Amino acid sequence: EGKKVIRLDVGNPDFPAPAAVVEAWQEALKGQKTHYTESRGIPELVGALRAYLKSKSHFDAKPDELVVTVGGRFAVYAAIATAVKEGESAMIIEPAWPAYKEQIEFVGGKAISVQTSLEDGWGPSPEKIEERIRPNTKAIVLNYPSNPTGKIVKPSLFREILEVANDHNLTVISDEVYDSYSFAPCPSILEGGAERFILTSSFSKTWSMTGFRVGYAVCDGRQTAEKIAMLASLMYTSVPEFIQYGAIKALESEEEATRNREQMRERIAIACRELDRIHGLKYYRPDGAMYVFPELREESFDSSGFADSLLNENAVSVIPGTGFGNYPRCFRISLGSPKEVIVEGIRRIGEKIA
Amino acid sequence: EGKKVIRLDVGNPDFPAPAAVVEAWQEALKGQKTHYTESRGIPELVGALRAYLKSKSHFDAKPDELVVTVGGRFAVYAAIATAVKEGESAMIIEPAWPAYKEQIEFVGGKAISVQTSLEDGWGPSPEKIEERIRPNTKAIVLNYPSNPTGKIVKPSLFREILEVANDHNLTVISDEVYDSYSFAPCPSILEGGAERFILTSSFSKTWSMTGFRVGYAVCDGRQTAEKIAMLASLMYTSVPEFIQYGAIKALESEEEATRNREQMRERIAIACRELDRIHGLKYYRPDGAMYVFPELREESFDSSGFADSLLNENAVSVIPGTGFGNYPRCFRISLGSPKEVIVEGIRRIGEKIA
Known part of the structure; x- marks a missing residue:
């Protein structure tokens, strides 16, 4: 659209x-x-x-x-x-x-x-x-x-x-x-x-x-x-x-490496803060890297269908957990985008799940 | 040296x-x-x-x-x-x-x-x-x-x-x-x-x-x-x-492609002119590409030993024919260098073979 x-x-x-x-x-x-x-x-x-x-x-x-x-x-x-x-x-x-x-x-x-x-x-x-x-x-x-x-x-x-x-x-x-x-x-x-x-x-x-x-x-x-x-x-x-x-x-x-690291630290904190507001979603608070991998523990939840629908209806792209093994109730959120984008994306995820 | x-x-x-x-x-x-x-x-x-x-x-x-x-x-x-x-x-x-x-x-x-x-x-x-x-x-x-x-x-x-x-x-x-x-x-x-x-x-x-x-x-x-x-x-x-x-x-x-092609044409002509002066060396005059592959038809000629000795004694590097198949009496001359360099290199090859 x-x-x-x-x-x-x-x-x-x-x-x-x-x-x-x-x-x-x-x-x-x-x-x-x-x-x-x-x-x-x-x-x-x-x-x-x-x-x-x-x-x-x-x-x-x-x-x-x-x-x-x-x-x-x-x-x-x-x-x-x-x-x-x-x-x-x-x-x-x-x-x-x-x-x-x-x-x-x-x-x-x-x-x-x-x-x-x-x-x-x-x-x-x-x-x-x-x-x-x-x-x-x-x-x-x-x-x-x-x-x-x-x-x-x-x-x-x-x-x-x-x-x-x-x-x-x-x-x-x-x-x-x-x-x-x-x-x-x-x-x-x-x-x-x-x-x-x-x-x-x-x-x-x-x-x-x-x-x-x-x-x-x-x-x-x-x-x-x-x-x-x-x-x-x-x-x-x-x-x-x-x-x-x-x-x-x-x-x-070194300066740029440090700046990138600190920005990623901040993005992780912000992503976790937003994810905490979503009822039913659990996740491991990342120790590092640039992703969060939340899980929705509902029998009926299928992250492939969820990712498709999230993209088509809410214009947010994530990768379903089945891309990383047998994890049909998980999906991966990448923190490669600016924090405002991450916040907006996770809010839409929250609205979809609610 | x-x-x-x-x-x-x-x-x-x-x-x-x-x-x-x-x-x-x-x-x-x-x-x-x-x-x-x-x-x-x-x-x-x-x-x-x-x-x-x-x-x-x-x-x-x-x-x-x-x-x-x-x-x-x-x-x-x-x-x-x-x-x-x-x-x-x-x-x-x-x-x-x-x-x-x-x-x-x-x-x-x-x-x-x-x-x-x-x-x-x-x-x-x-x-x-x-x-x-x-x-x-x-x-x-x-x-x-x-x-x-x-x-x-x-x-x-x-x-x-x-x-x-x-x-x-x-x-x-x-x-x-x-x-x-x-x-x-x-x-x-x-x-x-x-x-x-x-x-x-x-x-x-x-x-x-x-x-x-x-x-x-x-x-x-x-x-x-x-x-x-x-x-x-x-x-x-x-x-x-x-x-x-x-x-x-x-x-x-297109201009650069043409310039490169014309320079290579000239280099081939110059390389052939120089090779023609070397007694006993035969070669196919290239229709294209950027190499000449001459052959010295002498029983005792071994292009691997020749290439080694040419490099060590005459400071010219070529690739022996055995690099391209069973061609121990051939060697490859690349025309990637300016014409003066090619001329000097082939002259040294000629002196070595003479």
């Missing part, structure tokens, strides 16, 4: 990219930095990332353990393709970003889901994880802060999961793309504890650079990184050269 | 990207065109590409038959992944860009090589192609103008090959990335004749945009294009948004 849609669906923060990054791109463009580069990234960016990881996580990555990729998504794909072969399996903790399962299945693997629930505060149980491991299970994908729940597991629970993974020789693929939007202590795979691991991350959220498609993988050794670089080389040669020059400046843009 | 290397190896033209493209990028950056887009490309670019293909090849692609990709390399990978399943096979005409074989093997297929030779002017024989087809052969990769030989097959031979492909239900993957560097009539898959086809191309050579990683695939129908878009979506979400806006302007940059 032509009404402007309030988009609470895409995981795309609306913040601008740091000015220094845009300037660096323009300089690099003028300087004709427009050619192929090393598949694992230009040495200047690899060096800057190493320094960044060292100062942030006290992790001393060797240059040949790090690969720059076209976005975090490719890093996750390459990590999965490296850890899981056809006929093998990998575990995911649901609700989860749908790419994990799709990518595991794409490489011919089986995705073993471990369910978590709102009642348990979306925390996975190490016992349940261990129970579901099979002899052909090769990897487990972790993602804290979590998309879609905003959960951050306690560091002690994170370590317990790593111990289970170690006991069964699993590679831990830790997707830490939301780590800068953490409002509780967030464990990182780089702090140690996993015998085999691949960290995946990107510049998309921290510096709001989704549209530039630049991410990275940090590996537990040279050989894994070489496999990932081989996939990059096979499929797309390299990340655009000038974008890599801009990415170096992002790593120095 | 610190001597500056004359690089005649990489397929990277040194021309600048069109000014209008760089301007459009800067505008798009200012306008915050820095977010995720449709996996198959923004509608404006898809529309511009359709108009471009229509005016160039009189081919009327439907919007859902076209996918924008991160570089031509990903288009080729996705085409191969779409046409060839594990345990199946695909044909390549050697000498060939090594990515074809690597990608076929990566998807679990077998690459069946059809050899061509300098004596036959690098022309493949349709009979030889037909002989080598097996029941599990699903595709054939063509690449005219050819990397590394510069060969363009006559349109009549091209059609004969397409007929063989049709008779055996093969998908023709036609990599036409060098088509703007054509100095003889160059047949295109878009002119018809193939029942199943995927065209792959990119902005890299025509407008010298290698470092921007933007290419595309044109498919014989919606379903193939959907599979390619699915791979793009699974692996990297989308090509950077602002790069897509710049690519629209490239399609309008």
Whole structure:
């Protein structure tokens, strides 16, 4: 009907990219930095990332353990393709970003889901994880802060999961793309504890650079990184050269990272305040990331139909919980839009549910 | 020894990207065109590409038959992944860009090589192609103008090959990335004749945009294009948004495309003039592309050892023929560098061979 849609669906923060990054791109463009580069990234960016990881996580990555990729998504794909072969399996903790399962299945693997629930505060149980491991299970994908729940597991629970993974020789693929939007202590795979691991991350959220498609993988050794670089080389040669020059400046843009984080903290508070007014809706107050994943515990509630009707009748888009696993009574609200938009969107959700 | 290397190896033209493209990028950056887009490309670019293909090849692609990709390399990978399943096979005409074989093997297929030779002017024989087809052969990769030989097959031979492909239900993957560097009539898959086809191309050579990683695939129908878009979506979400806006302007940059083509024509003429002075070296005078692939017909000649020694002792880099198939007496000279550099490089090759 032509009404402007309030988009609470895409995981795309609306913040601008740091000015220094845009300037660096323009300089690099003028300087004709427009050619192929090393598949694992230009040495200047690899060096800057190493320094960044060292100062942030006290992790001393060797240059040949790090690969720059076209976005975090490719890093996750390459990590999965490296850890899981056809006929093998990998575990995911649901609700989860749908790419994990799709990518595991794409490489011919089986995705073993471990369910978590709102009642348990979306925390996975190490016992349940261990129970579901099979002899052909090769990897487990972790993602804290979590998309879609905003959960951050306690560091002690994170370590317990790593111990289970170690006991069964699993590679831990830790997707830490939301780590800068953490409002509780967030464990990182780089702090140690996993015998085999691949960290995946990107510049998309921290510096709001989704549209530039630049991410990275940090590996537990040279050989894994070489496999990932081989996939990059096979499929797309390299990340655009000038974008890599801009990415170096992002790593120095602490002010913007802090501003984005604080805005996201405020948006979470506002979203929760609005959600609290909606009778019957329950949710876990996010520890991080940029989503809320509420649940309406009514037998008749089907979030797919709800999302369709919300879009068609109320011009608000959300993603039904079935997109993240077997969660037909949940839906995901993304906080990528300004707070006034979030408030208006959640109010319409409230009117619809009432 | 610190001597500056004359690089005649990489397929990277040194021309600048069109000014209008760089301007459009800067505008798009200012306008915050820095977010995720449709996996198959923004509608404006898809529309511009359709108009471009229509005016160039009189081919009327439907919007859902076209996918924008991160570089031509990903288009080729996705085409191969779409046409060839594990345990199946695909044909390549050697000498060939090594990515074809690597990608076929990566998807679990077998690459069946059809050899061509300098004596036959690098022309493949349709009979030889037909002989080598097996029941599990699903595709054939063509690449005219050819990397590394510069060969363009006559349109009549091209059609004969397409007929063989049709008779055996093969998908023709036609990599036409060098088509703007054509100095003889160059047949295109878009002119018809193939029942199943995927065209792959990119902005890299025509407008010298290698470092921007933007290419595309044109498919014989919606379903193939959907599979390619699915791979793009699974692996990297989308090509950077602002790069897509710049690519629209490239399609309008006829002047730069013509300038690049004329410079390449001149470089080929100069390279041939210099090669003619080298006794014992034979080569096919390129009809197109940006390479010469000479052969030294001496029993003792090994182009790998030659390339190593040429780099170490004479500071000139070329790629040995074994990189493109079983061609140990050939090597590839790339014409991506200015003519003075090409002249000096070929003179050093001549001194070495003498």
